[in-house]
Every structure is written in structure tokens, then in C-alpha cells.
Amino acid sequence: MYEFKYHRPGTVRQAANLLVKNEDAKLIAGGHTLIPVMKQRLASPPHLVDLSHIEGLNTIEMKGRSLVIGATAKHAEVATSAIVGEAIPALANLASQIGDPAVRHKGTIGGSLANNDPTADYPAAVLALGATIVTNKRRLKAEEYFQGLFTTALEADEIITKVMFPLPKKAAYIKFRNQASRYALVGVFVARRPSDVRVTVTGAGSDGVFRIEAFEEALKKRFSSKVLEGIDVPAEGLNSDIHGSAEYRAHLIGVLTRRAVDAANAKE
Amino acid sequence: MAKISLIVNGNPVTGNIDPRTLLVQFLRENLQLTGTHVGCDTSQCGACVVHLDGKAVKSCTTLAVMADGHEVKTIEGLAADGAPLHPMQEAFREHHGLQCGFCTPGMIMTAIDLVHRKGNELDDHTIREELEGNLCRCTGYQNIVASIAAGAKAMANSDLV
Numbered sequence: 001m002y003e004f005k006y007h008r009p010g011t012v013r014q015a016a017n018l019l020v021k022n023e024d025a026k027l028i029a030g031g032h033t034l035i036p037v038m039k040q041r042l043a044s045p046p047h048l049v050d051l052s053h054i055e056g057l058n059t060i061e062m063k064g065r066s067l068v069i070g071a072t073a074k075h076a077e078v079a080t081s082a083i084v085g086e087a088i089p090a091l092a093n094l095a096s097q098i099g100d101p102a103v104r105h106k107g108t109i110g111g112s113l114a115n116n117d118p119t120a121d122y123p124a125a126v127l128a129l130g131a132t133i134v135t136n137k138r139r140l141k142a143e144e145y146f147q148g149l150f151t152t153a154l155e156a157d158e159i160i161t162k163v164m165f166p167l168p169k170k171a172a173y174i175k176f177r178n179q180a181s182r183y184a185l186v187g188v189f190v191a192r193r194p195s196d197v198r199v200t201v202t203g204a205g206s207d208g209v210f211r212i213e214a215f216e217e218a219l220k221k222r223f224s225s226k227v228l229e230g231i232d233v234p235a236e237g238l239n240s241d242i243h244g245s246a247e248y249r250a251h252l253i254g255v256l257t258r259r260a261v262d263a264a265n266a267k268e
Numbered sequence: 269m270a271k272i273s274l275i276v277n278g279n280p281v282t283g284n285i286d287p288r289t290l291l292v293q294f295l296r297e298n299l300q301l302t303g304t305h306v307g308c309d310t311s312q313c314g315a316c317v318v319h320l321d322g323k324a325v326k327s328c329t330t331l332a333v334m335a336d337g338h339e340v341k342t343i344e345g346l347a348a349d350g351a352p353l354h355p356m357q358e359a360f361r362e363h364h365g366l367q368c369g370f371c372t373p374g375m376i377m378t379a380i381d382l383v384h385r386k387g388n389e390l391d392d393h394t395i396r397e398e399l400e401g402n403l404c405r406c407t408g409y410q411n412i413v414a415s416i417a418a419g420a421k422a423m424a425n426s427d428l429v
Contacts, residue, residue: 006270006287006333028334035290035329036310048287050334076323100401101385102314102378105323106330182400 002044008053012159015049016136019157022047027159029072030106032099033115051110057161058108060084067091067165071110075099078109088129090171090264094121094189097175099182110160113145116152116208118239123209124189124202125165125173132164148207168193170223172263174256175203178243185244186252190260192223199257204238204249215257223265225258272336276301277345287333292316294332295342303343303373307403314402317374317381318342324381326401343373346380347428355422356380356415365415367406378402379416380423388424390417 007025009015019025025047028034037043051057051072058072060081067087069078078084079096098104098112098121112122113133126133126142133140136159145153154160168191175187184203191198197219199212218227233253238246273282276299283289283298295301295318304327307315311329318327319341327340346354356376359365366372382390382398395413404412423429 001288004287006331008333008336028331031331031334032311032329035331039309048331052334100314101381101398102317102324102326102401103311105320105325 001038002041004038004045005047006050007047008050010054012051012054012057012136012161015051015054016157016159018047018049019159022049025049027051027114029108029111030074032103032107033111033117051159052108059162062087063164065167067167069109069163069165071160071162072108073110075104075107075109075112076101079104087167088165088171090168090173090189090191091125091129091165094125094173094175097121097173109163113163114152114154114160116146116150118149118205118208119178119183119185119187119203121173121175121184121187121202124187124200126163127209127211128189128191128198128200129165129168129171130191130193130198131166133160134162134164135160146209151208166193170264172260174260174263176252176256186249186256188253188256188260190219190257190264192219192264196220197223199260201253204253206237206239212253212257219261223261225261225265228254228258228261270333270336272333274335274337275339277341283332285332287331289332290328291318291320291330291332291335291340292327294335295327295340301342301344305370305373307370307374312401312403313371314374314378315371317377317402319377319381322384324378341377343376346376354380354428355426356383356419359419359422360412360415363411363415363418365412371402371404371406375399375402375404375412375416376419379419380429382416383420383423384429388420390420392417 026045028048029051057070059070075095075098084092112120133145170192173189175184178185186204187202189200197216199215202209233250235246235250238249240246270287305315307313311326316328317324395416
């Protein structure tokens with residue numbers, strides 16, 4: 001790890017000012033992506049701005065018809081929150097499958113979204129549920145937020161403060177894990193929303209999280225896994241590596257989507 | 269350099285450290301608490317698990333400066349020197365839950381955190397799922413799982429947490 005200066009701001013405003021003042025400063029909360037990357041010297045930020053001590057930034061609450069999760073809410077907090085379990089159980093279930101117990105005690109929803117790892121779990125939920133990402137500057141719709149591999153709409157001095165999830169009628173997340181890394185080889189989030197259905201895929205796309213409109217159209221007409229039979233997912237644009245070919249991932253997307261629809265229906 | 273002060277195993281400690289110092293380095297090298305091990309150094313193996321504010325975390329992936337003002341418990345803090353072992357430690361001895369012992373401190377700290385979260389009656393499936401972040405390379409996990417199940421039960425009748 002290269003040298004850096006550590007900052008511990010007490011408010012989001014102070015944190016933002018530190019970002020403006022110190023070029024190439026990086027935000028840190030759980031540190032479970034950034035610290036490993038810094039150890040490998042793939043990143044060498046001269047300043048680290050620690051968000052984990054900003055009070056109120058990890059609050060989980062219902063606001064009107066939306067579930068609002070603070071940026072520094074840890075995966076374990078989301079997984080075990082009674083509010084999340086009541087509002088969107090599929091989201092609690094997703095959080096309970098990230099990493100391992102010790103990782104879930106540190107990793108945060110804001111960190112996961114800011115990093116936008118193509119195999120991360122949260123992006124699938126955020127895009128499927130049509131969540132809004134709230135920053136210190138503006139509100140971003142999920143559709144405009146994710147911009148490809150490790151790329152988001154966030155500006156250099158922009159800080160995620162919370163994520164607002166409108167409540168779906170039904171939802172489920174099914175993840176097929178890489179047996180070694182335990183990351184999603186493919187993860188599918190299905191959300192039946194009041195106005196439409198969304199199916200999102202993480203782990204498989206060479207450009208990060210994406211939607212499958214053919215599935216969404218079919219499921220909008222009838223929300224049953226049966227309607228998906230005969231609709232193939234093209235392997236084009238999917239990852240192909242030692243863990244699985246693009247064709248294998250395409251097949252998995254179909255299987256996992258059917259399982260997710262069945263799981264969403266079983267919950268009612 | 270950064271000045272930090274925190275509580276480790278119930279005792280206030282201070283340090284003047286390079287901000288790059290990992291919590292595990294601070295524990296092992298500054299405080300000579302070498303019971304916490306560095307295995308993979310990539311947050312996968314769990315040999316470095318300690319409790320930070322009562323929750324199991326990987327101290328190889330935590331900066332010591334981020335623990336400033338917080339409370340840390342290591343394997344050394346489970347039972348006083350010369351006093352009877354913590355029931356989870358005793359269960360690992362009784363059930364032969366270790367061979368070389370390298371992964372054991374992390375296994376035990378993870379196991380105690382598991383009991384805090386999920387109670388004293390743990391089935392094998394739950395224990396195996398919860399051990400996802402702790403690797404043992406000597407042998408199988410059979411005796412580790414048996415140790416944790418027994419240690420969890422024993423913790424119900426112990427004053428040690």
C-alpha cells in the first residue's frame with residue numbers, strides 16, 4: 001500500500017469539501033473493495049475520506065411508499081433489518097448472500113453501488129426495483145446511474161447519501177455462485193412492480209448489470225415462469241471465462257429467472 | 269503518522285501509526301497480540317477475524333485508523349491468563365477442532381460471533397454456511413463444526429461472552 005493521509009469527516013458536507021480540496025481523494029466506508037485494491041497497489045489515493053463515522057448516514061427507514069437505506073448501511077444491517085424484511089424481503093435476502101458474515105459486517109450498500117463491480121449483487125436489485133440513488137448533489141434514476149463496467153454517473157466530488165426503493169408487489173433474487181470466489185457467476189433479480197415487471201442480471205454481462213426486456217414483456221402479460229419457456233437469451237455480449245462460457249451463462253439466466261419468478265410467487 | 273486510541277480486550281491502548289497500518293498489524297506488531305493470524309491477507313481465509321464493536325470482522329481488511337475510538341476483542345481477550353478457557357475454546361480442545369491451529373483463532377472468533385447472532389442451538393447446516401469466510405487447510409471441517417455446536421451450547425451456561 002502506498003502512503004495516504006486519512007480524514008474522518010463528521011458530515012457529508014465536510015466529506016464533499018475534502019473531495020473538492022484534495023484531487024484524487026477516495027471515499028472509504030467498509031473498505032472491503034478499496035483496501036484490497038490498495039494493497040495490490042492498483043489504487044494509490046493520496047487521501048482517504050472515511051464516511052463510516054458520519055452519523056445518520058446508515059439509517060434504514062420507510063418514507064411514504066419508499067424504503068430508504070442510508071449509504072453506509074452495512075450488508076448485515078440490511079439483511080437483518082425488520083424494516084427491510086417487511087418492505088422488500090428479497091432485498092434483505094440479497095444482502096444476506098453477499099460475501100461472508102465478516103464481510104457483511106463491514107461492506108456497505110453505498111460502497112457496492114459506487115464501485116459497480118459487474119458481479120456485485122446490489123446493482124441487480126437497484127435496477128430491477130427502479131430505485132433512486134440520492135447523492136449530496138442530486139437524485140439519479142437507476143437507469144442513468146449504471147454506465148458499464150465499474151462505471152457510474154457519479155462525479156468526482158459526488159457522494160451517495162441514500163438509496164430509495166419503491167416497493168414492488170413481488171420480488172426475488174436468485175444467485176448462482178462461483179464455487180471458489182462466491183461472487184455471482186449469474187444473479188437474477190425479478191421485480192413485479194405496480195406498473196411493469198423488471199428482470200435484471202448481474203455477473204453475466206461484460207458491461208455490468210442489464211435488463212432482459214424479452215422476459216419483462218412476457219412476464220408483464222402473465223407473471224408465471226411458464227411464459228418464459230421458449231424465450232432464449234442470446235449469449236452475445238455475455239462474459240466468457242474459465243468459470244463459464246457465454247452460452248453457459250445465457251442458459252443460467254433463463255434457469256435463474258424462472259426460479260426467481262417461482263420464488264417471488266411462492267412468497268405470497 | 270496518526271494517533272489512535274482504542275479499547276483492546278478491555279484495556280485502553282494508544283498508538284502513533286502510519287495510516288497504512290492494518291488493524292491486524294497493529295494488534296500483532298504494536299501490541300504483540302500474535303494470536304490473531306495473517307493467512308491469505310486478502311479477506312478470504314478468516315484467520316485474522318477479531319471482534320470490532322462486538323462484530324466479527326477481518327482485521328487484515330480494516331485500517332487501524334478506522335478502529336480509532338472503537339472496541340476490539342481478540343482471541344487473547346476471551347479468557348484471562350491461567351483462568352479456565354472460554355467455552356468455545358474448550359469445545360475446540362474437547363472435540364479436536366484443530367490440527368495445526370493456524371485457522372483456530374479466526375474460527376473461534378467467528379463461532380462466538382455466530383452464537384451472539386443466532387443463539388446457542390446451532391444445526392450443522394447453519395454452522396457450515398456461517399463458516400463461509402473461514403478456511404481450514406489441514407483437514408475437513410467435521411470436528412470444527414462439532415466443536416462449534418458444542419461450544420455454542422456450553423456458552424449458554426457460561427459467564428464468558
